Structure formats: C-alpha cells, structure tokens
Amino acid sequence: MxxxxxxxxxxxxxxxxxxxxxxxxxxxxxxxxxxxxxxxxxxxxxxxxxxxxxxxxxxxxxxxxxxxxxxxxxxxxxxxxxxxxxxxxxxxxxxxxxxxxxxxxxxxxxxxxxxxxxxxxxxxxxxxxxxxxxxxxxxxxxxxxxxxxxxxxxxxxxxxxxxxxxxxxxxxxxxxxxxxxxxxxxxxxxxxxxxxxxxxxxxxxxxxxxxxxxxxxxxxxxxxxxxxxxxxxxxxxxxxxxxxxxxxxGRQPLPPRWTFGNFASRFGYHNEAEARNILDKFRAEKIPVDAIIFDLYWFGKDIKGTMGNLEFDKDSFPNPKGMIADFARQGIKTVLITEPFILTTSKKWQEAVDKNVLATDKQGKPFTYDFYFGNTGLIDIFNPPAQDWFWAIYKDLKNMGVAGWWGDLGEPEVHPSALQHKTGSADELHNIYGHQWARLIADGYKKDYPNQRPFILMRSGYSGSQRLGMIPWSGDVNRSWGDCAHNLK
Missing domain, CATH: 2.60.40.1760 (glycosyl hydrolase (family 31))
Known part of the structure; x- marks a missing residue:
C-alpha cells in the first residue's frame, strides 16, 4: 500500500x-x-x-x-x-x-x-x-x-x-x-x-x-x-x-413537446358536444390549447357504477375516433383518465373475472369491496396476464388516436390489507402499485410505439418512478389561499 x-x-x-x-x-x-x-x-x-x-x-x-x-x-x-x-x-x-x-x-x-x-x-x-x-x-x-x-x-x-x-x-x-x-x-x-x-x-x-x-x-x-x-x-x-x-x-425522459402547452380540463366533459363547445370558446377567446383531458364521463353518464367500463360511452360519444381525429387536425391532443378499479357493475367485470385479471383473496377468488364509486375489484398490476389485458385496452385506445394517459386513484385509493397480488400482499406492494402501473404503460410504448414518448400523468408513485416518464400531480386540492400557500413555502 x-x-x-x-x-x-x-x-x-x-x-x-x-x-x-x-x-x-x-x-x-x-x-x-x-x-x-x-x-x-x-x-x-x-x-x-x-x-x-x-x-x-x-x-x-x-x-x-x-x-x-x-x-x-x-x-x-x-x-x-x-x-x-x-x-x-x-x-x-x-x-x-x-x-x-x-x-x-x-x-x-x-x-x-x-x-x-x-x-x-x-x-x-x-x-x-x-x-x-x-x-x-x-x-x-x-x-x-x-x-x-x-x-x-x-x-x-x-x-x-x-x-x-x-x-x-x-x-x-x-x-x-x-x-x-x-x-x-x-x-x-x-x-x-x-x-x-x-x-x-x-x-x-x-x-x-x-x-x-x-x-x-x-x-x-x-x-x-x-x-x-x-x-x-x-x-x-x-x-x-x-x-x-x-x-x-433513473432519470426522467423528455416528455412530448405538446405536454408543455395549455390543457383544457375540468371535472368532466359529459359528451362530445360539450367538449367541442369548450374548445370553440378557447378559439373564440384566442387562447391556445394543446390538449383536452376527459375525466370520468367518457366511459359513463354517472360518476358511480361505471368505473371499469374502459370504453367510450356510445350515447355521449357516438364517434370517438372521428372526434379525436378532428381535434388532432386542430393541433389538440386527447388525454383520457383511467383507473385500476373494475366495478362489479361495469361492462368489463365478467371479462376481468374470466381472464384472471383481478387481485384475489387468500382462496384465489376475486377480492371485492365497496368504495366511493361502487362495489369493485382491483386490477392485479403485478400479474402478467393482467398486465397484458390492461395494456391491450390502452393499445386499442392509442390506435384510436388517444395521445396521453391520466392514471387516477393509483395509490390504490382503497387497498385492503387482506387483498392478495400475484407477488405479495396489498401492504407489501401498496407503495409501488402506481409505479408498476406507469411501468406497464412505459414498457408498452417501448415495445409497440418505440418512436413515441408517452405522457403518463399519475398522482402516486415510488422512488425511481421518474425514469418511467411519470409526471406526478398534486392530487385534489382546495381552490383556496391555504392550498396555494404551502406551494410558496
């Protein structure tokens, strides 16, 4: 030495x-x-x-x-x-x-x-x-x-x-x-x-x-x-x-250029006519708009009972592909909210059960429970068949023209301790559920759309989620000085 x-x-x-x-x-x-x-x-x-x-x-x-x-x-x-x-x-x-x-x-x-x-x-x-x-x-x-x-x-x-x-x-x-x-x-x-x-x-x-x-x-x-x-x-x-x-x-990849623009977003555009009307107002006021975000009503007329449909409501949006394409011609991207909960009253419930998509109880049966939106199961984001099933839905929507994804309730919002995932219990995996969800979308883009950068807006994640392109948001806040104040500290 x-x-x-x-x-x-x-x-x-x-x-x-x-x-x-x-x-x-x-x-x-x-x-x-x-x-x-x-x-x-x-x-x-x-x-x-x-x-x-x-x-x-x-x-x-x-x-x-x-x-x-x-x-x-x-x-x-x-x-x-x-x-x-x-x-x-x-x-x-x-x-x-x-x-x-x-x-x-x-x-x-x-x-x-x-x-x-x-x-x-x-x-x-x-x-x-x-x-x-x-x-x-x-x-x-x-x-x-x-x-x-x-x-x-x-x-x-x-x-x-x-x-x-x-x-x-x-x-x-x-x-x-x-x-x-x-x-x-x-x-x-x-x-x-x-x-x-x-x-x-x-x-x-x-x-x-x-x-x-x-x-x-x-x-x-x-x-x-x-x-x-x-x-x-x-x-x-x-x-x-x-x-x-x-x-x-891991380091944050550069988001798509359009994500740095102005978004039109509110708690729900109930139908195509309402969405078109708000974009017309932006244009009339000469306010630039680069994207429109569709909250819960894109898949159902009611807040409760429809989560997990994961497809456009045909009455409110009779031609979603045409609408999205029309917005794209105007330079406006379409972003959809999605959640990992499949309600027992949703259109996808039986399919999710049949294809073993859902987290289970200790006996291997779909774990169901009540929360604000209805009686539900939870997509087992850690189970490869469930990942494939969920990504296929995203891929269909992507091919319809959807440009970005808002993943909501991804803590998950309600995650009972007795619930079992493919690779562990709810409490063992709770904090990485949102992380794994973002990974599913990021990996899907790498495989099927390697020349495109995803927009992944989520409110829950873990150490390293930045490398998946996740952009975290603050969660639901009050429109008040008290809420604004903590951001200035």
Missing amino acids: KKTTLVKLNIFAAAVFALASTVQAQNSARTIVSVNKQADHLEIKTNDGHYILKPYSDKIIETSFIPAAEKFNPASHAVVLLPARVKTSFKETASSIQYIAGDISVSISKSPLQIAYAYKGKPLLSERNGYSKTADTEMLDFNLDASEALYGGGARALGMNRRGNRLPLYNKAHYGYEERSEQMNFAMPLVFSSKMYGLHFDNAAIGQLDLDSKKNNALAYETISGRKTYQVIAGDSWADIVSNYTSLT
Whole structure:
C-alpha cells in the first residue's frame, strides 16, 4: 500500500471514529463473527445475520442487513444503476474495520458494533441501534446531529425542513388539503440532510419514516417486512447529490413537446358536444390549447357504477375516433383518465373475472369491496396476464388516436390489507402499485410505439418512478389561499 493511501485511510478513520465516539452505539448484543472482503463488496457476518456493503460509485454505497433466518432478496424496484468498478481499500484491526470505496469511507467499531459513514473525510451519519425487530415492526435507525435539517420523504405539505415529523410511508390521497398534510399520495423512503447526504431505504413495503419526532436526535425507518437495505448518497453540492440519486434510480425522459402547452380540463366533459363547445370558446377567446383531458364521463353518464367500463360511452360519444381525429387536425391532443378499479357493475367485470385479471383473496377468488364509486375489484398490476389485458385496452385506445394517459386513484385509493397480488400482499406492494402501473404503460410504448414518448400523468408513485416518464400531480386540492400557500413555502 502506498504511503498516500495510508494517509488517506487514517484521515478517514479519524474523522469517522470521531463521529462514532460522540453518538449512541449500536445493539450491544450484535457481535462480529467474521469479515470477508470481495472484489465488489464487503461481507460481515454477525451472531444474528450478516451485512453486505456494496459501492455503486465513488459517491454511493449500499448497506444491507440480512437476519439469520432470512435469505437476501437482491431485487430492487427503485435502483437501476449497475455497480461500477470502484477502487476500494480495507483494513482490519482487533477493534475496528475500515472500508473505503471511492470517496466514501465506512468505519466499523467492533465492540460495541458501530457503523459510521464519511465523505472525503467529512462525517455524514452513523447507525444508532442498527437493525432491530419487534412483534410487528422491523427498524433501521440512525444518529442525527442536533442541528441538521432533513428534507424529502415524498409529497407532503410540511414546508422544507421536515425534521420533527413522523411520516407514514403509505400512499394515500388527502382530499382538499391546505397548509399542512403529513400523508399524501406519493410517499418516498428518501431523506436528504443539510449535512449534504441522501439516505434512501430500498424497500417497497408500507411503514413509517420518523424524522426525530421524539426529539432524541434519531432518524428511524420502520417497515412491516422486506429488505433491510439502504443507500448512502454523497456529493459536493445539492446538484451533485440529486444527480447521484437519479443516476441510481433513473432519470426522467423528455416528455412530448405538446405536454408543455395549455390543457383544457375540468371535472368532466359529459359528451362530445360539450367538449367541442369548450374548445370553440378557447378559439373564440384566442387562447391556445394543446390538449383536452376527459375525466370520468367518457366511459359513463354517472360518476358511480361505471368505473371499469374502459370504453367510450356510445350515447355521449357516438364517434370517438372521428372526434379525436378532428381535434388532432386542430393541433389538440386527447388525454383520457383511467383507473385500476373494475366495478362489479361495469361492462368489463365478467371479462376481468374470466381472464384472471383481478387481485384475489387468500382462496384465489376475486377480492371485492365497496368504495366511493361502487362495489369493485382491483386490477392485479403485478400479474402478467393482467398486465397484458390492461395494456391491450390502452393499445386499442392509442390506435384510436388517444395521445396521453391520466392514471387516477393509483395509490390504490382503497387497498385492503387482506387483498392478495400475484407477488405479495396489498401492504407489501401498496407503495409501488402506481409505479408498476406507469411501468406497464412505459414498457408498452417501448415495445409497440418505440418512436413515441408517452405522457403518463399519475398522482402516486415510488422512488425511481421518474425514469418511467411519470409526471406526478398534486392530487385534489382546495381552490383556496391555504392550498396555494404551502406551494410558496
């Protein structure tokens, strides 16, 4: 080892151990059994499981803890970056382990076990108790400096610094919210710190993100199940940190040019005549319009009882293909609202049952329940036959001339815990339902319309949904100063 490398190693170690000596140590019952350095990662076996530390770049490192009774699940719904070849160094003594990957150093005190992270010699954060488990919760927690601010957590009306809040990781619409909302439709298990790091918890299951609500300088991620994996994301500036995060989870593709224009939209154009009339008014007032959005009434005359028809109502829209083509000749694109709920009263219900499109109960029967719009089933967006069925509907509408898609109620709005999907329970997959829905449309375009960019407007998603071309919207808001005010904070 070169002398310069030794100096760098010692500087990092001194910085990280300085942090470790001033914060609460980890679970004293967890002890290190063995350490194994591989070319692309570090494995640490403990008495109750093992850690895997894997660098993705000079500025991103991932840490996973796998309890002894579990097998490691390497699948991530968020991460798309392939680990790069990162220069690493390793040193072990009787009392400590030092692992440097690029500009990030990890320092591990053996007794009591303590994991701490630094970037270019600057301490970032450290695990507090590490992984712990109760009867109904699994947790990863970390030490915070008394003065650091915390940002992120997804869509919330809480201002910028969200320290002091306990945030549900459960996508849920908050209708008519104004100046404060702790729970909304697009939660993200992601935190950025004023100490210039990001912390992303790479697990889809529902839970809580506690940003020092107990005022004890602790950050905690709590979940019902799943991966105990997180990435520490460092950088030299906010732009650098955000760029590193999007390199990890994917970058937003450029939307179609027309989506930057003016849209005509209201709670429902009841028929073709009403839609044409509103566009005539735009023209008369010399107001440019690039698209018109059709809300619920395109597939039914009533708000309730018709969701899941997923086809134009023939009485209200007798020639939808001709209407859409006429609008297109005027330079106006057509966007349709769609939802993942198939009501038992809809035209598609029996077809959805026969083709095994719907999420089920534990006996394998379609899971039905009541919500605002009627008695319903839910498309199992995680089941390949259901994906094919849903995409075929989109494809038929696309070939009719529809240019964009508004995916509504995609949290899903009502998602009973007892409901089962092909790949897991409702609570295990709830937060990635909208993400998977957007993926279905994005993948469909790549396969069938590779030279076109989709417009995917949805109110619910997950870490990495940006790479699918999803454009999130705020959910239903009040037309009030209170609603406007939180956007200015």
